[in-house]
Amino acid sequence: MAFTSRRDFLKTLGAAAAVSASSLGSRAAVSMAAEDRLPLTDFYVNREPLAPSSFYPLPLTSIRPKGWLLKQLEIQANGLSGHLDEFWPDVGTESGWLGGNGESWERGPYFLDGLVPLAYQLGDERLMAKSRKWMNWTLEHPQANGMIGPAKNDDWWPRMVMLKALTQHQEATADPRVAPLMQRYFAHQLRELPGRPLRDWGKYRWQDEVVSVVWLYNRTGGSDLLRLAEILHQQGNDWHGQFQNFAYTKKVNAKELGFQEGTPFPDRAMQTHGVNNAMALKSAALWWLVSRDESYRAGVGQQLAALDTFHGIPNGMFSADEHLAGKNPSQGIELCAVVESMFSLEQAMAILGDPAFGDRLEKIAYNALPGTFTDDMWAHQYDQQPNQIQCSLSQRPWTTNGPESNLYGLEPNFGCCTANMHQGWPKLTSHLWMATADGGLAAVVYAPCELNTRLGNISVSIEEQTAYPFDGKILLVVKPQHAVRFPLTLRVPAWAREPSIRVNAKPVRSVRPGSFAVIDREWKAGDRVELDFPMKPTVSRSYHNSVVVERGPIVYSLDILTEWRKLRTRGMTADWEAYPQSAWNYALEISERTAGSAVELKRTGSGRGVFTTEGALVRIEVQGRKIPEWQAENGCAGELPQSPAASDQPRETLRMVHYGAAKLRITAFPELSG
Numbered sequence: 001m002a003f004t005s006r007r008d009f010l011k012t013l014g015a016a017a018a019v020s021a022s023s024l025g026s027r028a029a030v031s032m033a034a035e036d037r038l039p040l041t042d043f044y045v046n047r048e049p050l051a052p053s054s055f056y057p058l059p060l061t062s063i064r065p066k067g068w069l070l071k072q073l074e075i076q077a078n079g080l081s082g083h084l085d086e087f088w089p090d091v092g093t094e095s096g097w098l099g100g101n102g103e104s105w106e107r108g109p110y111f112l113d114g115l116v117p118l119a120y121q122l123g124d125e126r127l128m129a130k131s132r133k134w135m136n137w138t139l140e141h142p143q144a145n146g147m148i149g150p151a152k153n154d155d156w157w158p159r160m161v162m163l164k165a166l167t168q169h170q171e172a173t174a175d176p177r178v179a180p181l182m183q184r185y186f187a188h189q190l191r192e193l194p195g196r197p198l199r200d201w202g203k204y205r206w207q208d209e210v211v212s213v214v215w216l217y218n219r220t221g222g223s224d225l226l227r228l229a230e231i232l233h234q235q236g237n238d239w240h241g242q243f244q245n246f247a248y249t250k251k252v253n254a255k256e257l258g259f260q261e262g263t264p265f266p267d268r269a270m271q272t273h274g275v276n277n278a279m280a281l282k283s284a285a286l287w288w289l290v291s292r293d294e295s296y297r298a299g300v301g302q303q304l305a306a307l308d309t310f311h312g313i314p315n316g317m318f319s320a321d322e323h324l325a326g327k328n329p330s331q332g333i334e335l336c337a338v339v340e341s342m343f344s345l346e347q348a349m350a351i352l353g354d355p356a357f358g359d360r361l362e363k364i365a366y367n368a369l370p371g372t373f374t375d376d377m378w379a380h381q382y383d384q385q386p387n388q389i390q391c392s393l394s395q396r397p398w399t400t401n402g403p404e405s406n407l408y409g410l411e412p413n414f415g416c417c418t419a420n421m422h423q424g425w426p427k428l429t430s431h432l433w434m435a436t437a438d439g440g441l442a443a444v445v446y447a448p449c450e451l452n453t454r455l456g457n458i459s460v461s462i463e464e465q466t467a468y469p470f471d472g473k474i475l476l477v478v479k480p481q482h483a484v485r486f487p488l489t490l491r492v493p494a495w496a497r498e499p500s501i502r503v504n505a506k507p508v509r510s511v512r513p514g515s516f517a518v519i520d521r522e523w524k525a526g527d528r529v530e531l532d533f534p535m536k537p538t539v540s541r542s543y544h545n546s547v548v549v550e551r552g553p554i555v556y557s558l559d560i561l562t563e564w565r566k567l568r569t570r571g572m573t574a575d576w577e578a579y580p581q582s583a584w585n586y587a588l589e590i591s592e593r594t595a596g597s598a599v600e601l602k603r604t605g606s607g608r609g610v611f612t613t614e615g616a617l618v619r620i621e622v623q624g625r626k627i628p629e630w631q632a633e634n635g636c637a638g639e640l641p642q643s644p645a646a647s648d649q650p651r652e653t654l655r656m657v658h659y660g661a662a663k664l665r666i667t668a669f670p671e672l673s674g
């Protein structure tokens, strides 16, 4: 059967919904009536007057992890994410978000924002039961005025996070309580915000609430919701303006931030705050969606470009060891900023459909994210460094962070990351595929998975078999319920040289790096799409003209032999220091011209996670020589010598492993002079 137009189909439902848009109760009834045709979660058009997105995220459990990704989520579930509430009081039974007298601010919501998707993607009954307990408390304990969450804390900010957990819970379970609760809460906020405006963190993170406002608006309509979005934007920080005329071009000097005991963080400190900037990466895309102001469409790209130019580091992130910290690869980036950048790029990708966001998202997800956890995900850092030669309790030249920041542990420096880190892998999983505005499906990020969704009233599943990001070959087996025509949209990474796509062995024409290939045809069960994105080692340039070795989305690092020293036991886990047991001060004999001939050593998986030294699927051999004068200072690699750098030391063969596996590492190297 030919599939005509999914959009027409959705319009029918949209028209029915518009009749009762003012009343949530009758809107729910409309959804029920339409349920045999379309579940409440299938909304792949933005409701007018919102601008049309390029892509639409699929309901939470549409994408199941497979292969190494499944293993990674299982490692996470068996690690801190699956057990944190059993011993860390801030998300324990006394949490204010469970009705207790304990922590009543952001930590419960942060934990749930990752626990909900992890539990349902794995179908893990133990984790689903934990998740339900928290969701039920929030759903069953709204205040009479519509306010949600612990009564003793009225800050708007932690509720912005809980809304994201609630929408994921609704998508996974179709819980009918979610939309009415959100509706009443937003109505309360609409009444209250003029007299009690956004402040502190909420003022800088307003766009994350707009994500949930748009989610509800697409389901229920109602101009009140758009008015709320306007107020959030109006009261929030002007990120777009900040990056139109970017003033923070140097490592932040803590003295200039103007902190004063007992007063809120000054604007300057909040505008240069790493996690705020990471969250703000979605703000221009969302504001274009709501306002249709075309000047915002370029905003995400402008923010990324400015952060890259002045603070870019080789793992795909910008530096911010609390505040923006320049390009030196010994500066750090916080785990919260890593997972929030990922979520921002997932949102920006959906709205704007820019393939470059997929390249960036993969670079962060496949390097910075695993590189800041121990292999078993029982310990994490607050700040990771691209050039990280020692993790120890000592004062490093951070902008404002403390001496614990690069330890691997339970809550080094501050416990925000301990609560917030859980969303990284699960949300990546739920954004691997998206629905497209033209009634098809798009692969926007690659990893092994299985997609199960519906196009109109036809079930479609797609098996994605691959060892990507370690190998550029991806096999998609398309399995519609019966033959159906739809466009299949596939991201072709910008780094791919001579990429090719074949459908049932027939080549697809004009597959261009840095674009989306669209294959619009009738799909039958068992159709095979073979993607080949050849990966060769390449060199990019960083701080002091240093060389960084990459291969596809993976960044390679010198794996420094590591001695782990337990600093102290922390409940079910521990805090660890890591000391180098091998030399790291090398210059590499590699350049843009010679990188392609570097030796690659491939092997099959060891059964361990792929982001471990033992499980690493590809290593690269490079020649290098020591630079004796490049020495450690304050537990960091000293100032990176300007490239090219000379050395009369013996030539050595160095083995590089991917960044995510090398917990002590050098990533940006001096280039050896000829």
Ligand SMILES: [Zn+2]
Pocket (backbone or CB within 6 Å): 334, 335, 336, 337, 415, 416, 417, 418, 420
């Ligand atoms: Zn954090």
